[in-house]
Amino acid sequence: YEGDSVSETTLEITTTQKPVETTTPKTTEAPAETRLKPVKYDDMEPYIPTVEDKPIVTNLGNFTKTIYIRMNDGGYDKDGTPVLYFVADGNPKALFVIANAVTGEILREFELEHSTGAWEVFVHSSKDVYISGHGKPYFYVYNHEEDKIENIGTLPAGSSLGQVMCEGENGIVYSGSTDSLTYWGYDPNKNELFAMPQLIDNATRHMATVYDPIDKKLYVSVLSKDSKNLLFRVDPVTLEKTDITPAEYIDAKKYNFYDMDLYGDVLVIRYPSTAEMILYDIRKNELIGFQKENSDTLEKVIITNCRQPAADPEDSTKFYTVISGKLVLFDTVTRTYS
Template sequence: MKTVYLTLFVLGIFVLGLPVAVAADAEGITFQGIRLSDAEDLGTPIKTVAVTNGGYGLLSDGTPVTAFIAKGNPGMLFVFNTRTRDRLFSGPLPGEDDTSFSTIVASDGTVYVGGTAGGLFSWKAGGKTIEHLGTADRVIMCLQEGPDKRIYMGTFNTGRLFIYDPKSRKMEDKGSVVAGEQYARSIAFSGKDAYIGVGTRPHLIRWNPATDSRTEIELPPELRTEGTIIRGLTVAGNRLFGFGADSLIFVLDTGTDKVIKTIPDGLADGAIASPERDGKVYFARKGGKLWEYDLATDTFKESPGFKSTSYTRDFGWLDTGTGEPSLVTVSWGADIWAYNPKAQAYQGWKLDVEGQGVTIQAMEKGPDERLYMSGYPGSVGARYDTTAG
């Protein structure tokens, strides 16, 4: 079954501002449960590349890779060799998952994807297909490999925590992190404990998987704004970095569980800060600049030499062909950006990623009798000539 977009126009049905599901098969087209056997499939007018997150790491054979989902119907997993920029794999997510809020590369080289319809998926080096491992809550919001090599998931709509064990291939439901909250948005491990960011009322929870004990961390008033989700958690040394209200980055001492610093104007989708390297972590701020944080002195400064980042989609340290690790992130439009802080050297590449069909959000007939439409996500529009076809 495939999604059809332009059937609405042929039938003279206009739905403004709302996506409408139209499905086609060999016998015809169904619109809102009504069989329309004489409707015509006019194709997919709007395609765009929309990357919502990235995963970075080494495959089982040591190949450095960047993996991500391009939003579409269905969502497509892409895996690229970060050193050569060659595409190693691309394929659709099974089922109804059209994108992902979290993609990771585990320590054994397995790529895991958390879907927006609750599916957990995996791909391994040399694989020809994506495996569906099970279904968690309505949406998987974050994935994190624990020190026990299990995969931990935070979810929406009930803010639950799930654990997938690759050895037993079983998924365990640990229940809501905070009763009544919808989001378990981010997970980061410090030793054997995990920090979990929660919303829509902001909570930061320290959780011990062995005992299931949960301790709420007191947040300063500026991080307790109603409607805020604590997200983007990253642990580096004895510091936890996170993202809260009003684009505010916070730094917490994991020894005392006290917030020791806040930094305005954070900019991130996914983890707010990079993994630690040479005693520093890196993060983006508004204005497209990269900043470095010194873990020894708890000071930060702009990192020279890095060009505009827009929104970062997580970070990794990978060899891009220079023979040593660079800080790597992927953009919304599937560009890889790499930065070597020692050499202050910046590189960027456009990856070979096809645009995917997106949902039409708005459509209107113009004075020229042509049909004009726009879709989400992205800022691409299309025009259809009803006379020329």
């Protein structure tokens, strides 16, 4: 090749397959005055497109950045495969994901049309899965029978996202809320979202809801704008409310009733920031302690880094959690753990 090249390479190949001979590339050094000098980032001048430019745009698909597993839930696929349900943040749309709980294989993904993420994922007794989206606060249901996502509507009561959900009488779903004066619910029989009455005048967050099927009462934790931590028992029919907040935990700067679950007569409450788990007897309206097996010490505060306990599938009065890296079984009848 002849021209303005600054290097050349010579190859000689014969039919007798002699070794290829090469010469070292010769380079011509550019004049000193034309060499590029290092430029500081701050001194760089950005390229400004002109109308003559013809950009090439390639659609790389949905951008997924974070997998939320705070409130994942478990269930079974139609063929009996144990699965986990969770949501991956995405832009422009979050993804609802179904994964094989044994192998970790992603089985299916569904876009959440109106949201870039989701906080709460809740498996209903119908096997349907309710999803509380944020970005745009929106409520969805994964229809288990038809294997599809259905859009229900914008979260009520001005809530920016839903928090811990529970299922009450007749399959009604109740949910905590954020940036809202009250919590809310959804009636799948009527396909209606609704706001519940306010529990206090200056609420900012309703962190969790729990339903007691024996007394048919709701338990709702509330955070006030002046950093008060409150716990209410609510009759969802008459809407009568009772403040049952333990006095030693009313200061929300020290503790929040953040995660709540009910096993037997014991409300299990946990605050992630301190990893402290406390236990409240809903029949006697008092905090209680548990004893470790073969110990005489009564523990009223238990440290666990496990966000959500898991019910014993054969006994609803027992639950599992993790303490110091070990799986531990709590018995709410004997008030012991092992």
